[in-house]
Amino acid sequence: MIHQYKSxxxxxxxxxxxxxxxxxxxxxxxxxxxxxxxxxxxxxxESLHGRYSADEIExxxxxxxxxxxxxxxxxxxxxxxxxxxxxxxPLVVKxxxxxxxxxxxxxxxxxxxxxxxxxxxxxxxxxxxxxxxxDFLIEHSGSRRNLEVDFFGGEPLMNWKVVEALxxxxxxxxxxxxxxxxxxxxxxxxxxxxxxxxxCNQEMDNxxxxxxxxxxxHDFMRPxxxxxxxxxxxxxxxxxxxxxxxQDKYYVRGTFTHYNxxxxxxxLHLADLGFKQISVEPVVAPPEADYAIxxxxxxxxxxxxxxxxxxxxxxxxxGRGFNxxxxxxxxxxxxxxxxxxxxxxxxxxxxxxxxxGDLYPCHQxxxxxxxxxxxxxxGVVRDDITSEFKNCNVYAxxxxxxxxxxxxxxxxxxxxxxxFHNNINSVYEIGCKMQQKRVECALMIKAALAxx
Numbered sequence: 001m002i003h004q005y006k007s008x009x010x011x012x013x014x015x016x017x018x019x020x021x022x023x024x025x026x027x028x029x030x031x032x033x034x035x036x037x038x039x040x041x042x043x044x045x046e047s048l049h050g051r052y053s054a055d056e057i058e059x060x061x062x063x064x065x066x067x068x069x070x071x072x073x074x075x076x077x078x079x080x081x082x083x084x085x086x087x088x089x090p091l092v093v094k095x096x097x098x099x100x101x102x103x104x105x106x107x108x109x110x111x112x113x114x115x116x117x118x119x120x121x122x123x124x125x126x127x128x129x130x131x132x133x134x135d136f137l138i139e140h141s142g143s144r145r146n147l148e149v150d151f152f153g154g155e156p157l158m159n160w161k162v163v164e165a166l167x168x169x170x171x172x173x174x175x176x177x178x179x180x181x182x183x184x185x186x187x188x189x190x191x192x193x194x195x196x197x198x199x200c201n202q203e204m205d206n207x208x209x210x211x212x213x214x215x216x217x218h219d220f221m222r223p224x225x226x227x228x229x230x231x232x233x234x235x236x237x238x239x240x241x242x243x244x245x246x247q248d249k250y251y252v253r254g255t256f257t258h259y260n261x262x263x264x265x266x267x268l269h270l271a272d273l274g275f276k277q278i279s280v281e282p283v284v285a286p287p288e289a290d291y292a293i294x295x296x297x298x299x300x301x302x303x304x305x306x307x308x309x310x311x312x313x314x315x316x317x318x319g320r321g322f323n324x325x326x327x328x329x330x331x332x333x334x335x336x337x338x339x340x341x342x343x344x345x346x347x348x349x350x351x352x353x354x355x356x357g358d359l360y361p362c363h364q365x366x367x368x369x370x371x372x373x374x375x376x377x378x379g380v381v382r383d384d385i386t387s388e389f390k391n392c393n394v395y396a397x398x399x400x401x402x403x404x405x406x407x408x409x410x411x412x413x414x415x416x417x418x419x420f421h422n423n424i425n426s427v428y429e430i431g432c433k434m435q436q437k438r439v440e441c442a443l444m445i446k447a448a449l450a451x452x
Contacts, residue, residue, distance in 0.1 A: 001074075001404070005440055014443065015072060017079075020073065035074070089348075092144060092348075093140040095349060097362065098125065101158045102123045102124070103153070103155065104188070105155055105188070105224070108223075110221060110289075127165050130165075135173075138173060148181075149170065149181055151166075152363055157185075163185065167181075182205040183205060188210045188234065189234035206251070211234060212280070213263070213266020238275070253280075254281070261304065264308040264311070266280055293430060306437075312445060313448045326442070344362070353376060358375050360373060391425075394411040
């Protein structure tokens with residue numbers, strides 16, 4: 001399978017199974033579009049007669065045959081044969097999302113966690129529950145050495161002393177069990193101070209800083225509970241924090257909605273504030289929500305991705321580039337086979353823990369009691385749910401079978417699929433179309449920056 005498209009003056013050809021990317025001229029692009037096992041060379045030459053000479057077409061065909069021999073074009077699917085072993089793999093947990101605080105000091109309009117309550121009650125995780133969570137991770141991580149823990153909320157800084165204590169406990173356990181913890185914290189910045197920044201710079205492998213972009217957009221969607229602005233308070237803190245981390249190992253992370261479909265302006269606003277690591281992602285909300293992204297919004301959104309990609313190329317060539325999370329694709333090593341097939345590993349390798357120790361497949365399932373896997377005391381007791389998530393992969397989703405982006409999105413988000421179709425083996429269609437455009441833009445950017 002191949003995918004052809006034109007973007008920003010480039011003729012792009014993606015060999016889906018091998019991941020090979022080709023930037024070609026008009027002749028090769030047109031020849032590829034006609035290549036099919038049932039189409040003869042003479043038929044191709046006849047179809048393109050008048051545009052190219054027979055010799056030119058024959059030369060293009062020879063070039064394409066050579067690429068096929070080298071395993072770079074029209075390659076076979078090498079992953080499907082691995083799927084049975086993948087589905088039967090043992091449960092090995094490598095990452096936990098610790099809901100350190102089911103409480104928040106902001107009132108974000110789009111918050112899926114209901115201002116941190118997650119359809120339940122406000123609560124802070126105790127040190128004892130957090131300690132059991134880390135013990136659970138160590139016990140169920142098998143031979144995996146690097147373990148990931150994200151302190152999440154609500155707002156984690158509302159329970160900061162417990163965060164500090166758990167990091168110290170994790171460090172104590174590393175030598176005992178030959179493990180290494182990679183800690184991350186996600187914060188809205190309201191309680192951020194120099195002491196917390198210093199601790200994070202010593203102990204956190206990554207920090208995620210929540211901000212939506214332009215002041216008017218951010219303050220409309222992320223106000224304090226009394227309706228007042230949070231933008232002016234957090235921006236200087238985030239700028240200082242990013243600089244203190246040498247503009248690395250962090251993200252400013254925003255959300256765009258129906259109210260700011262011109263979100264490229266928010267990305268560029270964050271870049272103009274000096275941030276080098278940026279992620280602005282589409283809101284996922286029930287269709288009845290006034291801020292939800294709708295099918296009719298897609299033409300504007302897709303155009304925004306194109307505009308953003310072109311501006312990023314321009315800025316990179318001017319020496320003032322920045323990273324945009326959704327355009328970051330590794331064309332050399334790339335994700336491992338399992339990552340290509342199932343993405344984040346929710347429900348198997350990655351679990352979420354509530355303040356009272358309940359285990360869920362991921363943070364977006366928290367509050368839906370149908371998906372409680374167990375508890376840090378009992379361990380995972382719902383093998384039927386973990387089995388369902390083990391079987392969740394690109395080959396289990398019929399919508400992925402002819403999608404060129406399937407090995408980049410790995411079938412998409414299981415929570416989004418469930419929330420829209422009550423089935424984790426379905427897909428969120430609007431999200432698919434945005435992901436396809438992001439992949440196209442990312443590949444084009446690679447081509448443009450290589451074309452120097």
